[in-house]
Amino acid sequence: MLTGEKEIELALTRALPCERVKLFEPMAKHTTLRVGGPARFFVQPTTMEQLKSALDIAREYELPVLIIGNGSNLLVKDGGYRGMVLSTLSLNRAVWNEDTVRVEAGLRLSTLAREAAIRSLSGLEFAAGIPGTVGGAVYMNAGAYGGEMSQVVKRVWILDQAGTERELSFEECGFSYRTSNIAKEKMLLVAAQFQLTAGAAPQIQEEMNRLMGLRKAKxxxxxxxxxxxxxxxxxxxxxxxxxxxxxxxxxxxxxxxxxxxxxxxxxxxxxxxxxxxxxxxxxxxxxxxxxxxxxxxxxxxxxxx
Ligand SMILES: Cc1cc2nc3c(=O)[nH]c(=O)nc-3n(C[C@H](O)[C@H](O)[C@H](O)COP(=O)(O)OP(=O)(O)OC[C@H]3O[C@@H](n4cnc5c(N)ncnc54)[C@H](O)[C@@H]3O)c2cc1C
Known part of the structure; x- marks a missing residue:
């Protein structure tokens, strides 16, 4: 291994717990297509501080960074990724406040939709069967069966290229079919707030089951x-x-x-x-x-x- 790489490894393992830093990690393990060569550095922070430290290290060593959620919309080539892959999956806290919820980027949509149904909150039924995270779904403006993320997102929080955290209003997200300004401007989404509407838990669950049934059949x-x-x-x-x-x-x-x-x-x-x-x-x-x-x-x- 080159000296620079050893330095990066040391810096990363000082900033994050050792088990959160992997070298030459096969990306086939982190994509739903089950293909993809190794990531030179693979990190999975559990706190915002760890995330920011990993990004600072990448900036210092001029490493390109690839943010991934559940890897369900990603095709990583066989030569892998010669930079740092940063997985958001362990940044997954949700704070509920009546009919809104602020969620970190790595929470799975299925978990969020299930929790909304338990709380009798409607709006995420369409998302229950999309196997992505909040970050990946907002980035792509994921959608299905007439629903899409833009219908429920109220605001988001991002880190811009300089590593500064900013809030974006709904309008600033610039959603259109399967894209957003977050994708166009390569921002890192750290959290999103959703606006849901009061409903009845059994009907919400029934609609989620109906849509899952359609998926399984088709x-x-x-x-x-x-x-x-x-x-x-x-x-x-x-x-x-x-x-x-x-x-x-x-x-x-x-x-x-x-x-x-x-x-x-x-x-x-x-x-x-x-x-x-x-x-x-x-x-x-x-x-x-x-x-x-x-x-x-x-x-x-x-x-x-
Ligand atoms: C069986 C199956 C069914 C699917 N059904 C649907 C469907 O009905 N509708 C639909 O729209 N999609 C569907 N998808 C595709 C996919 O699940 C969605 O696009 C999902 O939103 C991707 O989320 P992810 O967390 O897996 O993103 P990833 O695949 O990890 O990443 C996708 C893109 O988002 C970027 N990204 C991820 N997280 C962040 C972040 N926090 N900040 C900035 N950028 C980020 C990545 O860099 C990458 O460019 C399906 C996929 C599968 C396998």
């Missing part, structure tokens, strides 16, 4: 995936186009276009990131040749070849 949940691989093109559906192009079941190595849901590319076992990238390229080119629509990836591709 999505290949038995195989690793990153959910919808491509964004919805204007006026159409990526899945419809992929299926109409005759691509169901098309495979590249261990990556396959699901036969259950054409917009899901699944890992049938032993897939590499390269398999997914090649398959995605083939899908994009075939759909464009047949229908003139160029699909855009919803999944975020990061890392080195």
């Amino acid at each position: 999505q290949p949940l038995d195989f690793p995936s990153a959910g919808s691989f491509f964004k919805r093109p204007p006026g159409d559906y990526a899945g419809r186009l992929i299926q109409a192009a005759g691509l169901l079941g098309t495979a590249e190595g261990g990556a396959e276009v699901s036969t259950l849901h054409a917009n899901f590319l699944v890992n049938r076992g032993g897939a590499t990131a390269q398999d997914f990238l090649k398959l995605a390229q083939y899908v994009v080119e075939t759909v464009e040749r047949k229908f003139g629509t160029r699909l855009q990836m919803e999944v975020q591709v990061v890392g080195e070849d």
